[in-house]
Amino acid sequence: MTQPARPLAGAIGALAAVATAWICAVRGPVSAQPAAAPPAQPATDEAARGQRVYQKYCRECHGQQGHGDGPGASWVSPRPRDFTAGRYKIRSTETGSVPTDDDLLRSVRQGLYGSAMPAWDRLLPDGDIADVVAYVKTLSPRFSTDAPVPVVVGEPVPSSPESVSRGEQVYVRLQCGKCHGTDGRGTGAVTTDFEDDWKQPLRAADLTQPWTFHGGATARDVYLRFRTGMSGTPMPSFRDTASDAEMWDLANYVVSLGRKPVWSMTAEEISSQYAAEAAEAKANPVGRGRYLVDTHLCALCHSPIDAQGRMLPGLRLAGGQMVKVVPYGSFPAGNLTSDRDTGIGAWSDDELKRAITQGIRRDGSRMLPFPMDWPGFAALTPDDLNAMIAYLRSVPPVYNKIPTRSRPLLPLYLWGKFKMLILQQDPPIIFYPGNAGDRGGRS
Numbered sequence: 244m245t246q247p248a249r250p251l252a253g254a255i256g257a258l259a260a261v262a263t264a265w266i267c268a269v270r271g272p273v274s275a276q277p278a279a280a281p282p283a284q285p286a287t288d289e290a291a292r293g294q295r296v297y298q299k300y301c302r303e304c305h306g307q308q309g310h311g312d313g314p315g316a317s318w319v320s321p322r323p324r325d326f327t328a329g330r331y332k333i334r335s336t337e338t339g340s341v342p343t344d345d346d347l348l349r350s351v352r353q354g355l356y357g358s359a360m361p362a363w364d365r366l367l368p369d370g371d372i373a374d375v376v377a378y379v380k381t382l383s384p385r386f387s388t389d390a391p392v393p394v395v396v397g398e399p400v401p402s403s404p405e406s407v408s409r410g411e412q413v414y415v416r417l418q419c420g421k422c423h424g425t426d427g428r429g430t431g432a433v434t435t436d437f438e439d440d441w442k443q444p445l446r447a448a449d450l451t452q453p454w455t456f457h458g459g460a461t462a463r464d465v466y467l468r469f470r471t472g473m474s475g476t477p478m479p480s481f482r483d484t485a486s487d488a489e490m491w492d493l494a495n496y497v498v499s500l501g502r503k504p505v506w507s508m509t510a511e512e513i514s515s516q517y518a519a520e521a522a523e524a525k526a527n528p529v530g531r532g533r534y535l536v537d538t539h540l541c542a543l544c545h546s547p548i549d550a551q552g553r554m555l556p557g558l559r560l561a562g563g564q565m566v567k568v569v570p571y572g573s574f575p576a577g578n579l580t581s582d583r584d585t586g587i588g589a590w591s592d593d594e595l596k597r598a599i600t601q602g603i604r605r606d607g608s609r610m611l612p613f614p615m616d617w618p619g620f621a622a623l624t625p626d627d628l629n630a631m632i633a634y635l636r637s638v639p640p641v642y643n644k645i646p647t648r649s650r651p652l653l654p655l656y657l658w659g660k661f662k663m664l665i666l667q668q669d670p671p672i673i674f675y676p677g678n679a680g681d682r683g684g685r686s
């Protein structure tokens with residue numbers, strides 16, 4: 244099978260780009276705050292040049308100091324890599340070893356499919372990519388003390404029905420199905436929800452969707468992933484568990500599980516694919532709701548941020564981010580966790596639907612159509628709206644009492660309308676760092 248195209252990764256990347264652009268462009272006062280101390284000057288010219296590339300293009304996700312904690316980091320899953328740990332997922336080297344330069348260059352050039360990590364070969368000249376990789380290596384001491392230990396890859400076994408069927412037996416014997424299911428898409432798995440080493444949520448790959456494999460979907464890519472393991476994740480290394488030929492059979496089997504992507508389907512195939520997905524969404528409203536809440540960026544406004552635009556820990560969806568719409572006033576975003584006193588725990592479904600699709604607060608007063616684009620949410624289907632609510636009700640309660648919103652003064656309101664409708668100027672929207680909510684003494 245050839246390397247599939249990457250519309251999905253592109254879509255997710257685009258989403259992250261929107262989120263990041265939002266944070267950078269709109270959160271004026273936030274980025275004006277002094278950031279952490281600048282990192283030390285690297286020793287070589289190459290790394291010094293790479294540092295400039297890094298600060299321009301990588302910092303937003305990977306963080307000023309490379310800790311994987313840039314302003315964009317809290318909004319994407321999986322999270323950007325923490326370069327200071329020197330632990331990498333996509334390697335051609337033994338488990339525990341650092342990756343080779345070629346591994347890193349490849350990840351930066353082609354991006355990590357199915358994640359927010361962009362493919363930089365379309366955006367940066369090769370020289371810049373080499374420089375930035377040299378710089379990234381200086382962020383972990385491991386690269387100066389450890390040499391990469393490449394795995395010895397045996398002769399590939401070409402794919403054939405026999406190899407695939409032998410590979411299926413290896414899949415059963417090595418119990419890949421414990422995490423990936425008997426069918427590669429989670430059926431019968433003990434669980435598919437994991438955490439990475441940084442306690443961030445991570446899902447076991449759906450082996451029927453090879454275009455989401457971060458390291459690529461050729462038999463060789465798949466072979467390397469289970470042979471070397473993916474450091475920092477629960478995906479283990481299967482070194483010495485089978486003969487080399489059996490591992491190639493297994494890789495061929497995994498590749499054979501890949502279903503047709505929608506961009507290669509006929510109209511009928513797409514309809515039945517979407518019907519199956521709709522049935523699945525109906526059977527798992529909380530999962531569907533989480534996906535919708537993520538893709539509609541609800542957490543981007545409904546979680547408070549620090550001075551660098553990073554989400555305050557433990558307060559995802561707990562509201563309290565102050566949003567100023569000039570000249571209308573300041574509006575703290577509501578607490579959407581299931582807390583009964585300060586969140587949506589005591590709201591009825593109808594009250595929530597009214598707020599989300601008609602902009603009517605619980606007390607019956609009206610919200611402006613910005614910053615929250617509730618007119619846009621009015622297009623959600625009833626099933627999707629119910630799913631979103633089911634998910635919000637499942638979010639653990641966080642006590643965070645949001646102050647009441649100030650009502651815009653009439654002259655300011657009319658001035659704002661005049662500017663929008665007659666002068667055609669959009670109202671500036673400013674996001675403030677810190678939590679405007681009252682945690683009632685809780686930390």
Ligand code: HEC
Binds near residue numbers: 260321322350376
């Ligand atoms: C929009 C956010 C974003 C930007 C910008 C970004 N990255 Fe990433 N990067 C990620 C994410 C997310 C991951 C982790 C993906 C995963 O775990 O599958 C990642 C992972 C990586 C990895 C690790 C691969 C591995 O094997 O673990 C490298 C290397 C990397 N990025 C380099 C860079 C460089 C160099 C730049 C700048 C030129 C950059 N990234 C810019 C989001 C970003």
Ligand code: HEC
Binds near residue numbers: 437447455465468479
């Ligand atoms: C303990 C659970 C676990 C077991 C057992 C396991 N995996 Fe995984 N696997 C994962 C997780 C979690 C991920 C997602 C890692 C990520 O996204 O960073 C993953 C990812 C993958 C990927 C995607 C690689 C990529 O480039 O993104 C492949 C392919 C894969 N596993 C194959 C296998 C095979 C084959 C086996 C059996 C030999 C196996 N896995 C056993 C948990 C597991």
Ligand code: HEC
Binds near residue numbers: 579598605611620645
């Ligand atoms: C662009 C920022 C933004 C986004 C995105 C956003 N909201 Fe809001 N939301 C707000 C602000 C600000 C308020 C408070 C507005 C006001 O009271 O006038 C609010 C209010 C609400 C309220 C009423 C809460 C209360 O306590 O009165 C609900 C419910 C709500 N949002 C749900 C959602 C959901 C669900 C999503 C995602 C589908 C979402 N919001 C996306 C900014 C946003």
